[in-house]
Amino acid sequence: MQISQLSHPLVRHKLGLLRNKNISTQKFRQLVTELSIMLTYEASRHLPTEYQSISTWCGDTEIEAICGKKPTVVPVLRAGMGMLDGVLTLVPNARISVIGMYRNHKTFEPVIYFEKLVKALEQRMVYVIDPMLATGGTLIATIDTLKQHGAKQIAVLVLVASPEGLERLAKHHPDIQLFTASIDEHLDQNGYIVPGLGDAGDRLFGTQ
Ligand SMILES: O=P(O)(O)OC[C@H]1O[C@H](OP(=O)(O)OP(=O)(O)O)[C@H](O)[C@@H]1O
Numbered sequence: 309m310q311i312s313q314l315s316h317p318l319v320r321h322k323l324g325l326l327r328n329k330n331i332s333t334q335k336f337r338q339l340v341t342e343l344s345i346m347l348t349y350e351a352s353r354h355l356p357t358e359y360q361s362i363s364t365w366c367g368d369t370e371i372e373a374i375c376g377k378k379p380t381v382v383p384v385l386r387a388g389m390g391m392l393d394g395v396l397t398l399v400p401n402a403r404i405s406v407i408g409m410y411r412n413h414k415t416f417e418p419v420i421y422f423e424k425l426v427k428a429l430e431q432r433m434v435y436v437i438d439p440m441l442a443t444g445g446t447l448i449a450t451i452d453t454l455k456q457h458g459a460k461q462i463a464v465l466v467l468v469a470s471p472e473g474l475e476r477l478a479k480h481h482p483d484i485q486l487f488t489a490s491i492d493e494h495l496d497q498n499g500y501i502v503p504g505l506g507d508a509g510d511r512l513f514g515t516q
Pocket residue numbers: 384385386387388409410411412416418438439440441442443444445446447473499507508509510
């Protein structure tokens with residue numbers, strides 16, 4: 309699995325702001341959007357382009373345009389929804405495939421409760437978005453599902469990843485790319501990332 313941890317000062321700064329438990333729900337959402345834009349910028353680096361002829365004020369010229377089937381972005385409900393605006397800011401024509409999954413509080417096993425995917429996944433770049441990669445169970449199950457439906461080129465965008473979750477995900481899905489703003493210290497006994505962000509879904513939706 310190819311792992312990219314963003315080292316840009318804006319990413320480090322905004323992630324630091326996000327870790328503060330005293331920020332408002334509105335501020336938390338805004339920072340998640342800004343970080344998602346930067347993750348998308350990195351993750352979309354390898355989209356293919358082709359040359360096209362256009363007319364300009366000074367005559368005809370060749371420009372580069374992104375080509376191929378439109379990418380699909382896959383927010384993992386709920387918390388992944390918080391990253392969607394950021395991704396669509398840079399890739400506004402992306403198709404949206406939704407997977408709903410929550411983690412059982414005792415076993416940490418993922419439970420799938422919604423699935424609506426776009427067609428022709430095998431021809432698209434697939435961007436999976438979820439702020440937290442903790443035990444890795446949710447993303448392993450999400451990618452299992454996407455591959456069963458034909459997805460081949462998969463990149464995962466997370467804000468914070470645990471070393472334990474990364475190792476597990478890499479074992480199950482060595483062929484994917486992963487982009488993260490931070491690889492944190494460890495998981496605690498409740499399956500939370502330390503220092504992490506706390507419960508990202510609750511902080512985004514204001515349900516804590
Ligand atoms: O790597 P894992 O151990 O599987 O944990 C990570 C998952 O847990 C959180 O979702 P949660 O279950 O809290 O659902 P929510 O998004 O509805 O809050 C988070 O958004 C991930 O989807």
